[in-house]
Amino acid sequence: MKKRIVLTASVFIFLFQFSFAQNVSDFFSKADTFFSTYVKNGKVNYKAIKENPTSLNELIDLANRLSVSETDKNTYQAFWINGYNLSVIKGIVANYPIKSPLDKAGFFDKTKYNIGGKSITLNDIENKLLRGNFPKEARFHFVLVCAGLGCPPIISNAYLPNTLDSQLQKQTKIALNNPDFIKVKGNRVQLSQLFEWYKGDFTQDGKSQIDFVNQYRNEKIDSGAKVGYYSYNWALNEIK
Secondary structure (H helix, E strand, O other): OHHHHHHHHHHHHHHHHHHHHHHHHHHHHHHHHHHHHHEEOOEEOHHHHHHOOHHHHHHHHHHHOOOOOOOOHHHHHHHHHHHHHHHHHHHHHHHOOOOOHHHOOOOOOOOOEEEOOEEEOHHHHHHHHHOOOOOOOHHHHHOOOOOEOOOOOOOOOOOOHHHHHHHHHHHHHHHHOOOOOOEEEOOEEEEEOHHHHOHHHHOHHHOOHHHHHHOOOOOOOOOOOEEEEEOOOOOEOEOO
């Protein structure tokens, strides 16, 4: 009898783990399909999603049934990066037509989204779940997309656990080699306000912001260049 009970418990645990793994895999697969359908050249077709929100709502519902542990770092980070970007889209669609996420009061710090078994704001996903748990990972800033044109562009794929590091690396390089994002003129460099708002993330271990940028630049910036910040463009990143 004891052996049978132990066996039954083992089978239950296996089936639970198998089902959870399937659901997580299903989330990433459906997220990938969603982004490839509605995102093009760094912009989102909010109008089309508004007209047919079924796939977004189903994806958010699926994400809310999952609870991913930070001990599985890549899965956790990929889940919450996608979760953040999907929640931003959800928030824009709920208020569409809208010209900017800032047109909705509390868009980032008051509005809550049901995802990952939590009722949580966008700021909490970014600052508590991602930056808070992984303070050394400054590349988050180049994959979390706030719906403004000032943000690095959203990609038409999901972030996946097995490709996450290469995706983080690629998007950071794209942003920091874009002359519209890092503006160099002579001995002056204008950085996105991201670098002003989150300066501590980019100056860890005694490095300067230029040191950070140069890790990913093809054409290095002079370490003595004078650093300034240009105003963030909050206009909506929509396909028109």
